Amino acid sequence: MLSYRHSFHAGNFADVLKHTVQTLIIQALKQKSKPFVFCDTHAGAGRYDLTTEAGQKIAEYKQGIETIWLQNDIPEILDPYINLIKELNPNRQLINYPGSPLIADMLMHRNNRLELSELHPTDFMWLKQEFKEAKNINIVQKDGYKHLISKLPPIQRRALILIDPPYELKTEYDDVIKNIKLAYRKFSTGIYAIWYPVVSRQQVEDFSSQFKNTGIKNILRIEMCIKPDNEEYGMTGTGMIIINPPWKLKEQMQSILPWLLKHLKQDDSATIKIEALVHE
Ligand SMILES: C[S@@+](CC[C@H](N)C(=O)[O-])C[C@H]1O[C@@H](n2cnc3c(N)ncnc32)[C@H](O)[C@@H]1O
Numbered sequence: 001m002l003s004y005r006h007s008f009h010a011g012n013f014a015d016v017l018k019h020t021v022q023t024l025i026i027q028a029l030k031q032k033s034k035p036f037v038f039c040d041t042h043a044g045a046g047r048y049d050l051t052t053e054a055g056q057k058i059a060e061y062k063q064g065i066e067t068i069w070l071q072n073d074i075p076e077i078l079d080p081y082i083n084l085i086k087e088l089n090p091n092r093q094l095i096n097y098p099g100s101p102l103i104a105d106m107l108m109h110r111n112n113r114l115e116l117s118e119l120h121p122t123d124f125m126w127l128k129q130e131f132k133e134a135k136n137i138n139i140v141q142k143d144g145y146k147h148l149i150s151k152l153p154p155i156q157r158r159a160l161i162l163i164d165p166p167y168e169l170k171t172e173y174d175d176v177i178k179n180i181k182l183a184y185r186k187f188s189t190g191i192y193a194i195w196y197p198v199v200s201r202q203q204v205e206d207f208s209s210q211f212k213n214t215g216i217k218n219i220l221r222i223e224m225c226i227k228p229d230n231e232e233y234g235m236t237g238t239g240m241i242i243i244n245p246p247w248k249l250k251e252q253m254q255s256i257l258p259w260l261l262k263h264l265k266q267d268d269s270a271t272i273k274i275e276a277l278v279h280e
Contacts (some may be wrong), residue, residue: 002120004166010048011061011097013264014238016068017224018164018195019103020256021240021249023081025160025191026107028246035112036158038104039151041144042165043116045123046130047088048097063226066094068263075256080107100162101127101137110136115151117144145179153187164195173203177210184216184243191244198237201229211241211277218280220245222253223273226266241277250274 009015029036050061068074069085070092084106088096098106101116108114114137118124124141131137140147148161161183165172176194183192198204204223211219225237242249257272264270 004168005054005120006044006099006123007048007052007054008058009060010055010099011050011065011094013060013064013224013226014195014197014235015097016064016260016264017222017238018240019098019100020078020081020260021193021222021242021253022100022103022160022162023084023107024077024249024252025193025242025246026104027080028248029158029160029191030107032158034158035156036108036160037113037115037151037154037156038108039115039148039154039159039161040100040104041117041148041161041163043101043118043123043127043139043144044099044164045118045126046099046101047126048099049095050097051095061094061097063266064264065097068260069094071263073259075259077252077256078259100164102130104160105131105134105137110134112136113154113156114138115147116140117142117147119143145175145182149179149182149186152183152190154190157189159187159190161190161192162195163192167197170203173207173210176207177214180211180216180243181214184214189244191242191246194241194243196239196241197235198223198225198229198239199235200231204239208241208277216243217278218245219243219277220250221273221275221277222257223271224257224261224264225271226261226264228267228269237271239273250276
């Protein structure tokens with residue numbers, strides 16, 4: 001089943017959190033001159049035009065990137081992310097929103113490698129089109145987990161692995177855990193960043209417990225809920241689980257999450273959480 005299309009959601013508050021975390025991790029990896037790989041198991045289309053019918057249908061970006069990108073008190077830590085948005089929209093009119101592959105490409109040097117998997121035929125086609133000139137980017141229309149496992153460990157021995165499934169099916173939570181265990185067994189020093197929605201609090205807590213039970217150490221959890229938990233509202237919050245986070249990430253997120261929440265919250269009982277799910 002492939003009914004999920006990210007073009008309906010691009011630039012929403014969940015993308016803001018996910019892409020902020022992605023940007024900060026890539027910036028941390030760039031501190032060393034040694035090359036690294038960015039693996040995106042669920043890559044999407046690469047770039048989204050927010051003015052299209054899909055972008056305008058629910059226009060989630062209006063409660064996401066649009067509310068923050070032109071603020072005049074943006075914390076410096078957010079600059080690398082916000083500067084990408086400004087670069088793609090030079091006339092201060094928000095039209096283009098970068099997906100995770102484009103964010104990686106814009107931040108990484110061409111001696112670094114991108115491994116992108118996308119199953120949906122249309123998004124796969126857009127992704128190929130976006131990067132048709134790039135020799136350092138491998139794009140496959142294959143199951144993202146299978147492709148990931150086949151590439152581990154990377155010869156560079158340094159990687160950010162982004163796992164961003166649509167969670168259309170409840171079984172997708174188990175798929176993440178199963179494949180993280182397989183991937184970690186082959187490559188335990190990589191940085192793994194897993195996105196999750198907060199729709200059902202019980203589901204999120206079960207998912208977190210499953211991570212704790214993997215036996216994997218050094219796991220950070222970052223969560224931002226723009227509304228109180230309530231299964232009737234749909235997605236009320238979003239989070240990232242990060243295995244082997246760069247050492248500064250926790251502190252960076254502690255400093256910027258309150259600012260993000262101030263602009264993105266839709267209720268006064270909105271919350272943030274940054275915790276070591278499993279210590280080193
Ligand atoms: C949330 S979107 C990805 C968004 C993208 N990572 C970003 O941040 O810009 C999830 C994508 O995964 C794709 N997908 C679903 N199952 C997949 C699988 N098993 N392997 C690869 N792609 C898959 C969907 O077609 C969809 O485009």
